[in-house]
Amino acid sequence: MTAPLPALPPLREVIARHGLTASKALGQNFLFDEQLLDRIAAIPGSLRSEQVLEVGPGPGGLTRALLRAGAHVTAIEMDRRCLPALAELGEAFPGQLRVIEGDAMKVDPGITGPFHVVANLPYNVGTALFIGWLAGEAWPPAWRSLTLMFQEEVARRIVAEPDTGAYGRLAVLAQWRARPRLALKVHRSAFTPPPKVMSAIVHVVPGDAPEGVSMRTLERVTEAAFGQRRKMLRQSLKGVPGALDALTTLGIDPQRRAETLSIEEFCAIARVIG
Structure with missing residues (x-):
């Protein structure tokens, strides 16, 4: 029999209690809509007992949805203001959440075995992290899927086809041995504070690597x-x-x-x- 999910206070209440505000310098924008967050967590398929890497969880909105889905989450967060709120989530879901304080561009998450990446990526490092996950010479990679929030313009560049204005280096690197798709558009009004641009979620799974291509x-x-x-x-x-x-x-x-x-x-x- 599945244990009942813990009752959690509303995200707005958690953020207010910890005095948190989105940091422009860190590219933060908070999502409060729990239904939307659950929809995002469902994009990779069932995450029950799966390993999930989340980058930039902030106060833990998406983290909650991943934990509710039964995932074992490793979250990398460099904003120490958010750590107490994440610690509360860890207490509510014993044994499911491991938080690493640091820069995701530099930190080894130390996940053993296959894992999924699900993240509302900070806008200022999102593309660099994405290319990093695509770039390993070893293939298939350790990750089973990437479910990532980008600015919509970047998302369209990832899935673009030849002879279109959005087609470029990012499309080639994303598609030559992986299969990206535009999974969900997210209106700017869903965020606090609302960014100036629309967002979209890209879902990527590994494909077959062409032989003899480095x-x-x-x-x-x-x-x-x-x-x-x-x-x-x-x-x-x-x-x-x-x-x-x-x-x-x-x-x-x-x-x-x-x-x-x-x-x-x-x-x-x-x-x-x-």
């Missing part, structure tokens, strides 16, 4: 190609050793621009160079 080489090629995206490939890729020869080998017209290349073509270039 992430490091692909990063180098896409950085050069999209760093000068209005220029032809013969110009933008000339600083990447072997890239122009690869275009010839593959029969790719050097007068094309980066946004016209498919992800498969970028992988082919990286494979030839590698």
